[in-house]
Amino acid sequence: MSASIRFLMCAPDHYDVDYVINPWMEGNVHKSSRDRAVQQWTGLFHILKENATVDLVQPEKGVPDMVFTANAGLVLDNTVVLSRFFHKERQGEEPFFQKWFEDQGFTVHVLPKDLPFEGAGDALLDREGRWLWAGYGFRSELDSHPYLAKWLDIEVLSLRLMDERFYHLDTCFCPLAEGYLLYYPPAFDAYSNRMIEMRVPEAKRIAVDEADAVNFACNAVNIDRLIVMNKVSEDLKARLGEAGFQIIETPLTEFLKAGGAAKCLTLRTTEPLEPLHQAVATIETRTIQLAGHLLDSGLINRALDLIVEGGGTFQVLNFNLGERRQSTSSADIRVTAPSHDVMENIMAQLIDMGAVAAPEEVCDNPLELVLQDGVAPDDFYVSTIYPTEVRVQCQWVRVQNQRMDGAIVVSPLPTGASASFIAECKLLRDLKKGDKVIVGVEGIRTVRKAEARESRADKEFGFMGSGVSSERRVELVVEQIAWDLRRIRDQGGKVVVVGGPVVIHTGGVEHLSHLIREGYVQALLGGNAIAVHDIEQSMMGTSLGMDMKRGVSVRGGHRHHLKAINTIRRYGSIAQAVEQGGLTSGIFYECVKHHVPFSLAGSIRDDGPLPDTKMNLIEAQEDYARLIEGADLILMLSSMLHSIGVGNMTPAGVKMVCVDINPAVVTKLSDRGSVESIGVVTDVGLFLSMLVQQLGRLTSAYKVVQKV
Ligand SMILES: NC(=O)c1ccc[n+]([C@@H]2O[C@H](COP(=O)([O-])OP(=O)(O)OC[C@H]3O[C@@H](n4cnc5c(N)ncnc54)[C@H](O)[C@@H]3O)[C@@H](O)[C@H]2O)c1
Numbered sequence: 001m002s003a004s005i006r007f008l009m010c011a012p013d014h015y016d017v018d019y020v021i022n023p024w025m026e027g028n029v030h031k032s033s034r035d036r037a038v039q040q041w042t043g044l045f046h047i048l049k050e051n052a053t054v055d056l057v058q059p060e061k062g063v064p065d066m067v068f069t070a071n072a073g074l075v076l077d078n079t080v081v082l083s084r085f086f087h088k089e090r091q092g093e094e095p096f097f098q099k100w101f102e103d104q105g106f107t108v109h110v111l112p113k114d115l116p117f118e119g120a121g122d123a124l125l126d127r128e129g130r131w132l133w134a135g136y137g138f139r140s141e142l143d144s145h146p147y148l149a150k151w152l153d154i155e156v157l158s159l160r161l162m163d164e165r166f167y168h169l170d171t172c173f174c175p176l177a178e179g180y181l182l183y184y185p186p187a188f189d190a191y192s193n194r195m196i197e198m199r200v201p202e203a204k205r206i207a208v209d210e211a212d213a214v215n216f217a218c219n220a221v222n223i224d225r226l227i228v229m230n231k232v233s234e235d236l237k238a239r240l241g242e243a244g245f246q247i248i249e250t251p252l253t254e255f256l257k258a259g260g261a262a263k264c265l266t267l268r269t270t271e272p273l274e275p276l277h278q279a280v281a282t283i284e285t286r287t288i289q290l291a292g293h294l295l296d297s298g299l300i301n302r303a304l305d306l307i308v309e310g311g312g313t314f315q316v317l318n319f320n321l322g323e324r325r326q327s328t329s330s331a332d333i334r335v336t337a338p339s340h341d342v343m344e345n346i347m348a349q350l351i352d353m354g355a356v357a358a359p360e361e362v363c364d365n366p367l368e369l370v371l372q373d374g375v376a377p378d379d380f381y382v383s384t385i386y387p388t389e390v391r392v393q394c395q396w397v398r399v400q401n402q403r404m405d406g407a408i409v410v411s412p413l414p415t416g417a418s419a420s421f422i423a424e425c426k427l428l429r430d431l432k433k434g435d436k437v438i439v440g441v442e443g444i445r446t447v448r449k450a451e452a453r454e455s456r457a458d459k460e461f462g463f464m465g466s467g468v469s470s471e472r473r474v475e476l477v478v479e480q481i482a483w484d485l486r487r488i489r490d491q492g493g494k495v496v497v498v499g500g501p502v503v504i505h506t507g508g509v510e511h512l513s514h515l516i517r518e519g520y521v522q523a524l525l526g527g528n529a530i531a532v533h534d535i536e537q538s539m540m541g542t543s544l545g546m547d548m549k550r551g552v553s554v555r556g557g558h559r560h561h562l563k564a565i566n567t568i569r570r571y572g573s574i575a576q577a578v579e580q581g582g583l584t585s586g587i588f589y590e591c592v593k594h595h596v597p598f599s600l601a602g603s604i605r606d607d608g609p610l611p612d613t614k615m616n617l618i619e620a621q622e623d624y625a626r627l628i629e630g631a632d633l634i635l636m637l638s639s640m641l642h643s644i645g646v647g648n649m650t651p652a653g654v655k656m657v658c659v660d661i662n663p664a665v666v667t668k669l670s671d672r673g674s675v676e677s678i679g680v681v682t683d684v685g686l687f688l689s690m691l692v693q694q695l696g697r698l699t700s701a702y703k704v705v706q707k708v
Contacts (some may be wrong), residue, residue, distance in 0.1 A: 001136040005223055007053040008069045008100075008267040009045060012037045015067045017258050021087045022167050024259035025653040037254040041067070044228065044250050044262055051223045055269065058102045063092045068260045069267040070170060072097035073108075073119040073234050076132075076152045076271045080106045083119035104269075109151045117144035120166035121264065125271050126173045127222065130155070131199075135169030137161035142283060142313045142336045149281035154423040156281045157199065158338035159192040160311050165214070170263045174218045174636045177225060180204045180243055184213035191311055191342055206243065211568040212236050216252070216261035221268075230261040251656075283336060284343040286319065288355040291330040292448070295321070300331060303353055310346040312337040319428055344379070347441040352384050354448035357441055363394040365443040367410055367436040374429050376407045379439040383408055383425045384446065386650040391423045391443035398447075400424040403625075407431060408438040429618065448652075474682050475690065481657055481678070484633055484695035485520045493632040495523040498646050500639025501529035504543045506685025508637070509534060509586055511692045520695070524591055524598040528606035528613040531574065531588050531598075535610075536564040538586035565608035571609050599623040601642065625649050633657065638684040659687045 015030045015037050048054050060066055071090070073082045080101045083538035085091045101108050111117055122140040124133045132152065136142040137160045149156045166172035172187035179199045185193055185207050196205070208217050212233050220229035227245050229702050230252040237247050252261045264308060289387060294300040307314045315330040335350070337343035347357050351617065368377035381407040389396040392410055399408055406425035424439075431437070438444070488495055503512060515521050533543045545557025554560070571577035578584075578592040591598050600613040601620035614620040628634070628650055636643035636658040643658060647669055650656070658669040659680045680687060 004270060005268070006055060006270045007048055007052055007221075008055050008057060008072065008269050009041075009048070009265060010057045010067050010069050011059050012041045014058075014061050014064050015041075015255075015258075017066045018064050019089045019107070021089055022259040023165050024256060028257040032254045032257045040250070040252050040254050041265065044252065044265060047228050047248055047250055048221065048223075048266065051226060052691050053651050055104075055573065057096065060093075060096050063090070063096070065090050065258065066093045066096065067255070068121070068258075068264040069097075070260075070264045071121040071168075071298045073101065073268050074117075074123045074148065075106070075120070075267065075269050076151070076154065077105050079109065081109045081111065081117065081119070081123075081148055081151055083121075084111045084113075084116050084144075085118060086116040104461060106456055109147070109438075111144055111147055115144050115147075116141050118168060120267055121170050123148060124169055124173060124175050125154075126179070127177050128179055129272055132156050133159055133169065133173065133175065135159050135161050135173070136313070136338075138164065138167040140316075142338060143285075143315070145283050145338075146281040155278075156283075157195060158281075158283060159195070160189045160338065161187060162189050163187045168264070170219055170257070171216065172213060172218050174220050174263065176206075176222050176227065176243075176245065178204075178244075180206060180245075182206045182208060182218050182220065182227075182240070183210050184210070184218055186210070187213070188309055191338070203414070204243075206239055208236055209233075216256060219261040219263040221262045221266055228262050230256065239408065243607075282339045284340055284499075285334060285336045286343065286347065286357060287332055287334050288347070288357050289330065289332055290350075290353075290355050292328050292330040292354065293322070294319075294331060299353065300329075303333070303350060303355065303400060306349050306353070307333075307335055307346055308411045310349065311342045312346050344441055348382065351444055351446055354446055356445045357443075362391050362443040364392060365390050365410070365438045366440050368439045370431045370433055370435040370437055372375055373433050374431055376428055376431055376437050377439050380407045381438045381441060381444060382406075385650065386446035386448060387652060388444060388446050390423050390425060390438055396445070397421060397423050401426075403427075407635070409435045410438065411436065455658060472483060474680060474687070475679060477657075477680050478545065478690045478694050482691055482698055484655065485515075486695065488632045489518075489520050494630050495520060495633045495635065496523045496628055496631045496646075497521050497527045497635045497637060497641060498523060498527065499530050499637040500642065501533045501544070502638040503530060503587075503684055503688070504533040504537055505546070506638075506683055507548065508688040509537055509548075509644045511685075511688035512587050512637075513585070513590045514692050515688075515695075516587065516594055516596055517693070519594075523631075524596060525601070525624055525627060525646060526598070526639065527601055527603055527607045530639070531600055531610055531612065532561050532565055532608065534576070534586045534588050535568060535577075535583060536561045538583060539564050539567065540588065562607060565610055568610050568612075569608065591670075596626055597628055603641065603647070621645070621649070621669045628654075635659070637688070640669075645667050659684050 016030060017025050017032050020026050033478060040264045071083050073080045082098055086700040095105060098108060116139060118139040122135040132154050133143050134156050136158060142158060145156045145158050166187040172184040174182040176182055179203060217229055217236060218316050219233050220227050225245055228248045231249055232247055240247055255261055290303055292299055304314055313336045315334040317334055319331045320329055337346055351357055378524040385404045387402055390408060401424050403425050406427050408423055409426050410421055410423045413420055485495060537543045537548055540560045542554050542557050542560050545553055545560055546552050568574055568577050571580060571582050574588050575592045578589055583589050602609055602613045602615035631654050633655045638660050656677045658666050660666050661683055663681045670677035670679035
């Protein structure tokens with residue numbers, strides 16, 4: 001027995017499951033047996049008494065969970081951080097525990113009101129005393145961790161709990177002597193698991209499976225090489241034995257009904273103070289501002305969910321609710337994250353939503369030099385499709401060449417220019433040694449239109465409703481697109497079509513050709529295949545060997561597309577084939593005839609390829625970007641590959657219509673957070689024929705109006 005090790009326990013005189021504050025209590029209200037509870041508690045008491053000293057705190061009526069003394073507070077040396085219970089059902093325990101600690105001569109620290117922290121249930125010292133593991137997510141707030149670091153002068157490692165059944169850290173995590181750790185990894189998020197793996201070498205990590213975890217094997221009391229727990233599988237017992245631990249099982253099933261076992265029933269009050277302590281908490285806190293139709297558009301909910309899902313916590317400092325239908329609201333939100341990396345990740349997403357992470361007093365964004373051509377500094381800010389502004393010399397400066405997945409470079413302009421600095425998006429491959437790139441997320445904002453009152457999801461996928469658009473819904477969206485095409489053409493605007501070979505296979509050639517002839521298309525983007533099959537159809541009447549008139553395969557038809565490629569290769573290019581009379585109809589014929597530029601980007605599955613197909617993908621990307629520039633509307637027709645490529649290089653504000661038979665593709669393409677996207681789930685040939693019909697109707701209506 002080690003008399004110098006002390007535990008605090010509380011007899012179960014008033015113990016019962018009186019309420020439900022965790023999943024274990026559900027269905028167990030008043031179902032525990034007092035006699036059995038007393039018997040089981042006494043069993044544990046005697047085991048501990050043989051190996052350490054046990055102090056007792058007087059049980060009190062009306063606070064049945066006081067038996068779980070682990071939640072009294074967190075003790076280190078003679079200092080205690082008193083618990084602030086999350087649930088009001090347990091808050092009544094606080095004064096009783098406070099009195100006990102004060103009577104024993106501990107220095108007691110009390111957290112601010114409304115800052116929950118549940119003591120040694122959620123904070124476990126490494127058994128070598130090197131740092132404190134602290135849990136958050138259910139009962140304790142992340143914001144309490146810096147207080148622990150300060151008051152106990154120790155490094156705090158924050159772990160996020162993800163599984164409601166393991167609501168306290170000590171239900172799924174048990175540091176053992178000599179740096180061993182018994183734990184249930186699925187109870188933690190990926191970031192926490194990585195941190196555990198960085199701190200505890202693999203040979204010392206003893207992961208338990210779900211069966212042991214739900215028997216509360218991790219809710220164990222460790223005294224040197226002894227582990228006391230409710231129940232353990234033979235396999236786990238053997239693994240612990242190999243690591244040199246002796247196990248004592250003692251049934252605590254009556255307490256499991258309330259969600260606790262051996263560790264919960266005890267509080268170790270003799271935690272040694274290691275001489276090399278250092279107060280460190282890697283926790284970061286920042287304040288963001290959000291403005292817009294925060295409630296109606298659901299923006300505030302999305303922002304708060306994003307913070308929590310990203311591993312952070314929040315506190316809404318101010319919320320000014322717009323008073324009228326058209327007025328916007330604003331909010332200041334304090335975001336706390338367990339580390340710098342987690343904070344940067346959350347912030348980047350909040351900025352995409354339009355949050356401003358920088359108070360006006362930030363005068364310049366942090367910049368770092370590019371040290372190697374084509375390689376950005378580690379922490380570079382990754383640009384998005386949204387118009388972005390950055391702080392340069394105390395001014396907000398609009399970023400040029402906005403596109404997704406680039407870095408933002410700030411450079412001085414020659415003297416005499418109206419502004420002295422320019423900020424622009426550059427692709428990684430275009431970065432040059434000496435460029436200054438924005439790092440981190442401070443001093444960046446995206447300029448977003450205030451979202452409409454109705455939710456974005458309703459609007460964006462309005463035509464997809466139950467997943468697949470009904471015929472009437474497709475008709476409605478076609479009417480709207482026809483109207484847009486007509487308006488853009490009449491105003492001299494720009495429509496870019498991105499298409500895959502399915503356009504040809506589904507009989508779309510005549511309709512897309514019509515749109516090009518009538519001036520509705522200003523650029524066409526695709527791959528080798530759309531051109532090959534268009535030319536095959538024009539020359540041989542088949543698309544991928546199918547007779548397009550009769551809808552049947554033609555004998556030897558599978559060779560047709562290679563013959564088409566070969567013919568164009570002989571002419572040297574599609575344009576030369578048209579000029580020399582070798583190609584006389586089809587989509588690409590119309591493009592050449594009507595001076596509509598096109599770009600064909602190569603891929604690994606291309607046959608031939610056609611001489612026009614750019615097999616150098618960097619050149620192809622640049623060509624696409626050049627043709628997209630200034631677009632008012634992009635019509636994406638059944639090509640996942642090229643549509644995604646185009647989506648990534650298009651700034652927000654350009655309307656995009658994505659037509660595909662597969663709802664998942666439509667969702668992926670439309671879900672760029674852009675309010676301008678419309679998804680249409682339908683056959684592309686049918687869509688094009690309806691569009692041409694609708695444009696025809698618009699034209700006749702226009703003529704009638706002119707006559708009148
Ligand atoms: N012979 C060739 O050289 C050849 C042949 C095929 C593809 N390719 C190349 O492979 C790459 C990818 O080709 P891709 O764009 O065809 O493939 P993709 O998989 O990127 O896109 C095809 C899309 O069409 C959709 N679709 C299928 N049937 C549809 C219908 N009836 N109506 C509406 N949507 C429908 C699918 O759901 C899919 O999203 C391209 O670069 C292409 O040029 C080359």
